[in-house]
Amino acid sequence: MKLIKLIVFLAAIIVGVSIGISNKEPVTLALEPIPYAVEFPLYLVIFACFLAGMIFGGIVVWFRDGRVRKRARSAESRAGELARELDANEKALDEALHRDPVRSGQPALRGPEAV
Template sequence: MLRALKLALLALIAIIVAAFAIGNRDGVVLSLWPFGLELALPLFLALEATLLIGLVLGGLVAWLRAGRHRTRARRLARRVEELEGELHRLRSGAARPAAPAAPAGPALGTAEAAPRLAGSRDAA
């Protein structure tokens, strides 16, 4: 449906451009003042070339202004890939049963901790 609508719109634009070209076949002379250049061409060609140049320049300006957004999108996409990889790594690590971790040091209530506590009281 959308494709047919696009084709119909494109056909309408083509018909308008063709009718404009047929109705404006008279020749005009364009002179580019500082360069001393003169071009003799049909009026429709001069107007359509001007329209095309404006379209290209406008597209170039829009593309250049969107550069920072494209850069940010690439940076964020890389970050998403990194985080997805980390998530996958963490999930695959969580699926395996982990061995109980050894305590970092003796607990306060054990016999090994008692001499240190007693020694610290004596020093005070």
């Protein structure tokens, strides 16, 4: 799996460098009602749009998966409660099984009665 990640990462680096090398022409960015214009290299505009898309996509995924994270926290707390309840029940069972009936004042169990 690490090898696949490394190969994908290196491929992305190669694609990014080739985009940067081949798209050096200046691009003018201007907002129409404002008389101000800025020139950037085309590769910078491409990378900025890619980065903005990644950030926007990450935010969308974060909010979409909020319900899943909430259910996971709820299930984890419920599992903790059940584990504590199980420990308490096991402790009570151990105490009940190892209790001496003579010392506790309870009558001892009798065997089967002869007919």
